Amino acid sequence: MSADLVIIGAGPAGMAAARVAAEGGLSVTLLDEQERAGGQIYRNVGAVAGRGWLGADYARGGALVQGLDHPGITHQPRATVWRIDARRGVIWLRDGQSHVSPAAHVLIATGAQERPVPFPGWTLPGLMPAGAAQILMKQSGMVPDEAILAGAGPLLYLVAAQMIAAGAPPVALVETPTAITHALPKLPRALFGLPTLIKGLGLIARIRAAGIPWYRGAADFRAETTEDGRIRFDFTTGKQSHSLTCGLLLTHLGVIPQSHLTRSMGLAHEYDAEQGAWRPTLDPWGQSSEPHVFVAGDGGGIGGAEAARAKGALAALAILHQAGKLDAAGRDRRAAPLRRALSRALSLRPFLDAAYSVPSAFLAPPDETIVCRCEEVTAGSIRKAACTGAEGLRLMRTSLRTGMGPCQGRMCETTVIGLIAEATDRPASTLGPGRIRTPVKPVTLAEIAALGPQPEETT
Amino acid sequence: MSAQAGTAIIGGGIVGLCVALGLAARGHEVLVLDGRDGDMRASQGNFGLVWLQGKGAGYAPYARWSFQAVQAWPDFAKRLSGLVDVDLALCQQGGYEFFTDAAEYEAFGHDLHRQANALDDRLSFELLNHADLAARLPGIGQRVVGASFCPLDGHVNPLRLHFALRQACLASGVRITCGASVVSVRPAGAGFALLDETGRQTRASRVVLCAGLGAAHLGPQLGFRAPIRAQRGELMITERVADRLPFLSSTIRQVDEGGFQIGGTKAETDCDTETTTTMVGLAQHAVAVWPRLADLRVLRSWAALRVMTPDGYPIYQRSADHPGAFLVTCHSGVTLAPLHATRLAEWIDGDPAAPDLEAFDERRFALS
Amino acid sequence: MNAASRFRDAPGAAPRSLRLMLDGVPVLARPGESVAAALLAHSGGATRQTPVTGAGRAPYCMMGVCFDCLVTIDGHPNVQACMVSAREGMVIQRQIGARRLGDQP
Numbered sequence: 001m002s003a004d005l006v007i008i009g010a011g012p013a014g015m016a017a018a019r020v021a022a023e024g025g026l027s028v029t030l031l032d033e034q035e036r037a038g039g040q041i042y043r044n045v046g047a048v049a050g051r052g053w054l055g056a057d058y059a060r061g062g063a064l065v066q067g068l069d070h071p072g073i074t075h076q077p078r079a080t081v082w083r084i085d086a087r088r089g090v091i092w093l094r095d096g097q098s099h100v101s102p103a104a105h106v107l108i109a110t111g112a113q114e115r116p117v118p119f120p121g122w123t124l125p126g127l128m129p130a131g132a133a134q135i136l137m138k139q140s141g142m143v144p145d146e147a148i149l150a151g152a153g154p155l156l157y158l159v160a161a162q163m164i165a166a167g168a169p170p171v172a173l174v175e176t177p178t179a180i181t182h183a184l185p186k187l188p189r190a191l192f193g194l195p196t197l198i199k200g201l202g203l204i205a206r207i208r209a210a211g212i213p214w215y216r217g218a219a220d221f222r223a224e225t226t227e228d229g230r231i232r233f234d235f236t237t238g239k240q241s242h243s244l245t246c247g248l249l250l251t252h253l254g255v256i257p258q259s260h261l262t263r264s265m266g267l268a269h270e271y272d273a274e275q276g277a278w279r280p281t282l283d284p285w286g287q288s289s290e291p292h293v294f295v296a297g298d299g300g301g302i303g304g305a306e307a308a309r310a311k312g313a314l315a316a317l318a319i320l321h322q323a324g325k326l327d328a329a330g331r332d333r334r335a336a337p338l339r340r341a342l343s344r345a346l347s348l349r350p351f352l353d354a355a356y357s358v359p360s361a362f363l364a365p366p367d368e369t370i371v372c373r374c375e376e377v378t379a380g381s382i383r384k385a386a387c388t389g390a391e392g393l394r395l396m397r398t399s400l401r402t403g404m405g406p407c408q409g410r411m412c413e414t415t416v417i418g419l420i421a422e423a424t425d426r427p428a429s430t431l432g433p434g435r436i437r438t439p440v441k442p443v444t445l446a447e448i449a450a451l452g453p454q455p456e457e458t459t
Numbered sequence: 460m461s462a463q464a465g466t467a468i469i470g471g472g473i474v475g476l477c478v479a480l481g482l483a484a485r486g487h488e489v490l491v492l493d494g495r496d497g498d499m500r501a502s503q504g505n506f507g508l509v510w511l512q513g514k515g516a517g518y519a520p521y522a523r524w525s526f527q528a529v530q531a532w533p534d535f536a537k538r539l540s541g542l543v544d545v546d547l548a549l550c551q552q553g554g555y556e557f558f559t560d561a562a563e564y565e566a567f568g569h570d571l572h573r574q575a576n577a578l579d580d581r582l583s584f585e586l587l588n589h590a591d592l593a594a595r596l597p598g599i600g601q602r603v604v605g606a607s608f609c610p611l612d613g614h615v616n617p618l619r620l621h622f623a624l625r626q627a628c629l630a631s632g633v634r635i636t637c638g639a640s641v642v643s644v645r646p647a648g649a650g651f652a653l654l655d656e657t658g659r660q661t662r663a664s665r666v667v668l669c670a671g672l673g674a675a676h677l678g679p680q681l682g683f684r685a686p687i688r689a690q691r692g693e694l695m696i697t698e699r700v701a702d703r704l705p706f707l708s709s710t711i712r713q714v715d716e717g718g719f720q721i722g723g724t725k726a727e728t729d730c731d732t733e734t735t736t737t738m739v740g741l742a743q744h745a746v747a748v749w750p751r752l753a754d755l756r757v758l759r760s761w762a763a764l765r766v767m768t769p770d771g772y773p774i775y776q777r778s779a780d781h782p783g784a785f786l787v788t789c790h791s792g793v794t795l796a797p798l799h800a801t802r803l804a805e806w807i808d809g810d811p812a813a814p815d816l817e818a819f820d821e822r823r824f825a826l827s
Numbered sequence: 828m829n830a831a832s833r834f835r836d837a838p839g840a841a842p843r844s845l846r847l848m849l850d851g852v853p854v855l856a857r858p859g860e861s862v863a864a865a866l867l868a869h870s871g872g873a874t875r876q877t878p879v880t881g882a883g884r885a886p887y888c889m890m891g892v893c894f895d896c897l898v899t900i901d902g903h904p905n906v907q908a909c910m911v912s913a914r915e916g917m918v919i920q921r922q923i924g925a926r927r928l929g930d931q932p
Contacts, residue, residue, distance in 0.1 A: 033891055033910060035859070035912050040890055044859065047859055051837070051839070053837065053838065080891075080910075113888070113890065113892045114888065114892075123882065123884060123895075124883075125830075125871060125872055125873045125874075125883055125884065125885035126833055126871060126885070127887075128886075128887055128888075128889070129887070129888060131888075131889075131890075132886075132887060132888050132889035132890070135889040135890060136834060136864055136867065136889060137837060139859065139860055139861065139864060140840075140857060140859075140860040140861070140864040140865075140868070141836060141837040141839070141840030141841060141857065141860075142834040142835070142836065142837065142840070142864060142867070142868055143834060143835055143836070143837045144833065144834055145832070145833055145834055145835045146833075147833070166837045166838060167837075167838060168835060168837075228830075229830030229831070229871055229872065247831075247833045247871065248833040248834070248871075258892070373884075373887075373893065373895060374877075374879075374894065375879060376877060376879040376880050376882065405894070406894040406897075406905075407892065407893055407894045410892045410893065411888075411892070411893050441891070442905075
C-alpha cells in the first residue's frame, strides 16, 4: 500500500490536495475516518440529495468529492490513523485490521474540533456542541427539537438559520458577550471578505425575521435535567437572571485545530493568541518542522473551508515540487491565484477572532464544573492542585488524571490550561501544548501486536 | 531575587520528595527546587512496582536494602495516609515474573537462589513450570514456559505516590518551588549557592542532589562523579476493565483504576519517545501471557528514562570535598521510598543510628 | 432512561428502514447514519454510565473526539457509536461502567 503521498483527512484541504497531487503525477492514498469523503464541513455531501435547507455553501463540497474520482487517488474510508512512524509510515486501522502506508510525503489535514464549552451541567444528556447537531442534520436528516443555541460565533447563526429553514427553529439564541466594537478596527480588511460578511448578516436577518428570542451578553451558564428529562438552562444577562427550558442545549464557542496527530510526531507548534489555541508551525506552503510532513486546513490554524481548500492545493504544489514533479516557477505560478483566494478567505478571520473571543469564564469555569469528562475531574480540584504545586499540564495530569481517559485531553486541555493560567497568573501560551503520545486513538493490543516487527527486522 | 534554606533538595521527583519528607520529619527546614514541567521525569512515567525478586542477586547490600524497603512499605503508607488524604493503592499480594524463553527462566531461577543466599534465606519464592502455573492461573498463555513467584512483591499507584509525597511535604512545612531547573550549584561560605535558569539564587547550608538524570551535569560541580546514564523504558495503559486481573507481574499489572499497564522494556538511549517496534513487542507479550487481554484498547503508550548507574544500584554519596553536599540517585525510587524517607535522612544527618551505606558509595566505580 | 428524542426528522428525510436492537428494544435507523445518530433519534436519555462515577452520558461531539458515545456493539465493548454506521440487525448495549474482559480465546 505504498504511495508517493499519504493524506490524512478527506475534508476540503485533503480533497483539494489529493486532486492537485494526483493530477501532478503522484500516487495518493487518502485516509479518512468517515464512510464518505467531505470532512465535517461537507459531511455526507456526496450522498444526500434534496437537503436544500442546509444551504448552497454545503452543496459546494460536492465538486471536491467528485474530484477524488481520479486513477491516482486511492480513498480509504473508515481509516483511523493512530500513529505516524518516521520509518514505517502512516499506521491506521479499519475493522480491526492494522495497515501501514509507507509514504515519501505526508499531508495532515485533520481539521478542527469544537472548542470545549465547559460549565456546570455540560456533561448531561441533552447538551451537545452546535457542530454535532449540524453533523446530525447533514448525515441523518435529524433536526434539533426545541433547542436553545448558546455561545458565540458565526456557526451559531448558521445552525440557527438551517434549523429555521428545516422548520424547527430554535427556542432561543443565547449569545455570550461579543466584542464587535473592539473588533471594528479589523473591519477594513474584513471587507475583502464582503460576500461572507453579507452572508453572515443575511443569517442574522433571518434569525431576526423568525422572531427568535435573542439574549445578548449572557454569562453564568448552568444546565440541569428537569424531572421529565428536559434541560433547564440558567444564565444571566447583566444583573438579570434567566431560566429557560429546552429539549436540547447546543453550545458553541468556535473551533480549534485538531493537533493530536501533529503533536504526537513531535512537530514544532506555536500558540495563536488570537485564536487561543496551539497550531503546528508551518511555512507558507504548509510545510512543518519535518521537511516531508505538511499540514493543511483547519488543523494548521483555523481559517474555514475556503481557506482549507486553498491551503490544501498549495501544500500539494509544494509536495509536487519536492517530489521533482513541478519546477519552482511552475509551482509559484500556479500558487498565485490560490494565495489570492486564501487571502480573501482569511480576510474576515481577524475580525471574527476578535469579535467572538472566548469569555474567560469558559477557560476557567466555576469549581463544580466537570472539566475532564473522561476522568470526571472538577475545576475546583484542578484549582486546588494548581495552588499546591501542580503548576504544569503534566504535573496536573499525573496528579489528578486530567486528560488520561480515552479522549486523551481533547475535551479538557484548553480548560486545564486556563485554570492553571488563572491560578498561577501565567499566560496560557507558556503552559502548553501538552505532549501527546500514541496511539492518538485507542487501538487494541491484538491490533498493535498484528503489526509485527519491521519488515527489515524479520530477515 | 534570592532565597535561604537550611537544606536545599534539587529535584522534586519521588526520591527528592522522600528525602525532603524524611529531613522535615527530623526537624529541618527544607526547600525542594523542582524543575520545569516538561523536564525528563522518571517519577511521572514509571510502573509503580514495590519489588524484590531479582534485586541484588549479585550484590548483597542491595538485596538487603531492597528487602528492608519492601518490609517498611506498609508502615510508610500508613504514615503518608496520616499526613494526606490520598489512597496509594498499595497492594503487596505477591508478584510473578513470566518467561516465554526457557533459558531465561532457568537463569532467573539461579538468580533467585543467589538473592536468597544474600538474604540469609529470608526470601521466599516459588519456581513454577507451565503446568504448575496453569493450574494456579488457568488463563495463562500457552507460550509461557514458566514463572517465578515471590509473595513479598507488590505495587502502588506511582502517580498518587508522587502526588501524596508533594502534599505530605507541604503539610510538613517543606517549601517546594517549581518551573525552573537549577543550572549551577557551588560551595559558598559555609554553605552552597544555587542558581536556576531564571537567575533566581538560593543559599543553603546543605544541599542534596536528587535531580535524576540532571545529576550527571550538576554532580561534578560539587565534586561528585555521578556516573549515571539514561535507560529508556516503554509502557502502555489500556482502557479501564471491571474484572480484576488475578495476578501481578513485573510486566503486566492492573492499576487500581482498572486499566492494565504493560511495560518492562529496556533500551540504551536518552530519547524518551515511544517506538512502534517496542509497542508491538509489549502488545505481543501481553497477549502471549494473558490471551484474554487481546481485545483491550490501548489508550496511550509512552516512554520514560530510568536513571541508571553502571551497576544498577543506588549511589548515596557524601561529598568529601564539600561537607554538607550529598548525591542520592537510584532507579528504584518507588520500592526504596520508605527508606529514603527515614533511614537515608538519618544518614544525611550523620545520626549515629544511621545505617552504614558505604556499599553505595560511588567510589565503588573507581575501583572496578 | 427512555426520554423522548431531542431531535425530529428533517423535511424529506429518508425512512428509517434498518432495525437495530438496543438492550433488547428495537431501534430504527437510516442507511448511512451512525449508530449514535440512531440512538439519539430513539431516545434523549443516557447511552452509557461512566466508569468513574456512574454518571449518565449520551453521544456528544458526533465526530470521534469526545468518547462519550461508547456502547457495546455486537459484543465489542467501548465502541464509539458515532464512528460506526448503523447496519441491519446490530445488537447494541448501553455501556454501563467499565467494560469486562473478553472470554478465553
